[in-house]
Amino acid sequence: MLIKAVLVFAKVGLLTIGGGLAMIPLLQDEIVSRGWISLNEFTHMISIAEMTPGPIIVNLATFTGYKLAGVTGAIACTLGVMFPSFVIVTLFSSILIAHKDNPHIPRVFAVIRPVVVGLIAGAGIGLGIQTLSAAADAGGFSAPLQILGIDLVAAVIFAVSALLLWRTDGHPVKVLIVGAVLGIILFSITGG
Amino acid sequence: MNEMIPFLFSQTASDPPPEQSGQDITDLRRIRERQPNQQEGASIVALLWQIYTSFFRVGLFTIGGGYAMLPMFEREIIKKRGWIDQDRLLDIYAAAQSLPGAIALNSATFIGNIVAGVPGAISALLGVATPSIAIIIVVAEFLSRIIEVPIAMYALKGMSAAVVALIADAAIRLGMRSIRTPITLVLALASLVLVVFVRISSVRVILGAVVLGTAYSWLSTRFEQHV
Numbered sequence: 001m002l003i004k005a006v007l008v009f010a011k012v013g014l015l016t017i018g019g020g021l022a023m024i025p026l027l028q029d030e031i032v033s034r035g036w037i038s039l040n041e042f043t044h045m046i047s048i049a050e051m052t053p054g055p056i057i058v059n060l061a062t063f064t065g066y067k068l069a070g071v072t073g074a075i076a077c078t079l080g081v082m083f084p085s086f087v088i089v090t091l092f093s094s095i096l097i098a099h100k101d102n103p104h105i106p107r108v109f110a111v112i113r114p115v116v117v118g119l120i121a122g123a124g125i126g127l128g129i130q131t132l133s134a135a136a137d138a139g140g141f142s143a144p145l146q147i148l149g150i151d152l153v154a155a156v157i158f159a160v161s162a163l164l165l166w167r168t169d170g171h172p173v174k175v176l177i178v179g180a181v182l183g184i185i186l187f188s189i190t191g192g
Numbered sequence: 193m194n195e196m197i198p199f200l201f202s203q204t205a206s207d208p209p210p211e212q213s214g215q216d217i218t219d220l221r222r223i224r225e226r227q228p229n230q231q232e233g234a235s236i237v238a239l240l241w242q243i244y245t246s247f248f249r250v251g252l253f254t255i256g257g258g259y260a261m262l263p264m265f266e267r268e269i270i271k272k273r274g275w276i277d278q279d280r281l282l283d284i285y286a287a288a289q290s291l292p293g294a295i296a297l298n299s300a301t302f303i304g305n306i307v308a309g310v311p312g313a314i315s316a317l318l319g320v321a322t323p324s325i326a327i328i329i330v331v332a333e334f335l336s337r338i339i340e341v342p343i344a345m346y347a348l349k350g351m352s353a354a355v356v357a358l359i360a361d362a363a364i365r366l367g368m369r370s371i372r373t374p375i376t377l378v379l380a381l382a383s384l385v386l387v388v389f390v391r392i393s394s395v396r397v398i399l400g401a402v403v404l405g406t407a408y409s410w411l412s413t414r415f416e417q418h419v
Contacts, residue, residue, distance in 0.1 A: 013292065013293055014292050016293055016294065017290070017293075017395055048328075048331060052327050052331065053253065053254050053323050053324050053327065054251060054296070054321065054323065054324020054327075054328075055294030055295075055296045057294055058297070058321055058325065058328075059328050062324065062325045062328040062329060067332070071329060074328070074329050078321065078325050082293070082321060084292060084293065085291065085297055085301070086293075086297070086313070086317055088291050088293070089287070089288070089291055089297075089298045089302055089305075089313075090313050092287060092291060092302075093301070093302045093305045094305060096287075104409040104410075104413075107405060107412065108402060108408075108409050109279075109282075109283045109405065110405065111379065111401055111404050111405030112282070112283065113282045113283065114367075114370050114371050114376040114377070114380040115286075115379050115380065115382075115383040115397060115400075115401040116286050116383075116398070117282065117366050117370055117380045117383075118380040118381060118382065118383030118384040118386075118387070118397075119383055119387055120285075120359065120362060120366065121363040121384050122383070122394075123259040123359060124359035124363055125384070126388060127259075127359065128356045130352075131349075131353050132353070153349075154349060154352070154353040155353075157350050157353035157354060158354070158356055158357050161353065161354040161356075162357040162360070162361070164357075165358070172358055175358055176355070176358075179350040179353055179354025180351045181350070182350050183348070183349045183350015184346045184350065186346075186350070187345075187346035
């Protein structure tokens with residue numbers, strides 16, 4: 001059973017391309033339909049994965065493995081989900097390292113780099129729209145204070161974080177903690 | 193040589209600025225040489241431990257997906273350790289996103305391999321994954337109750353807003369470095385529009401950039417040969 005689970009997670013790890021959210025249907029199909037965890041647990045787990053560190057596939061592999069066979073299962077399934085991409089990335093990066101003198105590589109990356117900056121900015125905009133919009137999220141949480149569809153509390157926290165980063169060269173961890181504390185205080189006061 | 197390249201891409205394409213020359217994505221040897229040679233065995237273990245702990249910190253504070261870890265990478269891997277530079281981080285992100293697996297795991301594996309080969313890749317991967325494994329094992333027992341605690345929800349909401357600022361900050365900083373010519377600006381804007389408004393997957397956008405970059409590199413080689 002555990003070996004089967006490890007293999008299933010290895011398959012999921014291999015088929016996950018382009019970020020965690022893309023493979024949620026695949027994971028649900030593989031894990032829930034086998035009865036390893038319930039649909040309810042699966043849905044909760046996705047919310048949990050958003051608020052705990054780490055990639056969603058690692059979180060789900062650890063959780064499912066734990067349910068199946070305790071800590072051993074958690075570690076086995078997590079190693080299973082990480083193994084295929086580890087092999088592929090190690091091979092790919094070793095090939096790049098071996099061909100470091102190829103004159104084409106820096107030119108190709110010179111084109112890719114600004115494109116990746118665009119993707120990062122795009123990810124920021126996407127997350128910004130989702131976070132600052134006052135509409136209720138998947139967890140049924142809707143903003144207590146809003147103007148023109150903007151969640152005012154989230155907007156204030158965003159502004160404070162931006163100011164911290166801009167004026168004080170704030171460490172990302174400090175910014176995250178300030179965000180969490182402000183979130184607890186402001187949402188409690190406004191009654192989220 | 194390469195008259196056209198500076199015109200298109202400024203210095204990033206043809207000749208890297210001198211201060212980065214020791215940090216090429218592929219320049220494994222030089223990075224290794226920087227490590228002390230005496231007590232070889234001990235220093236390798238020390239380096240692997242350093243990789244593990246650095247990536248552990250990155251993993252511990254990566255909340256909200258692969259892009260949210262960029263600022264931690266800049267702090268722990270670039271600023272504190274100097275293992276790679278910001279251009280290389282963008283290169284690695286492109287590869288990490290296009291290959292199978294989570295961005296966080298792939299970029300950790302990639303950087304670990306650059307710093308100390310396969311053992312380095314294993315240290316980095318285990319380091320970045322350990323915090324989430326530990327936290328999930330602890331949380332697994334009382335999973336369903338935790339998300340109903342309002343304080344956890346408020347903290348999460350607050351952190352998400354902070355993460356937006358962190359990602360925007362990283363995009364601006366990395367952009368000021370790699371966007372230096374009109375063409376690179378057009379490339380960045382085009383990818384932003386494609387991924388946000390046209391909703392093309394970022395993997396496809398990167399693959400498109402690989403095709404463009406290859407064509408550009410091939411053409412500039414031809415240009416050089418014929419003129």
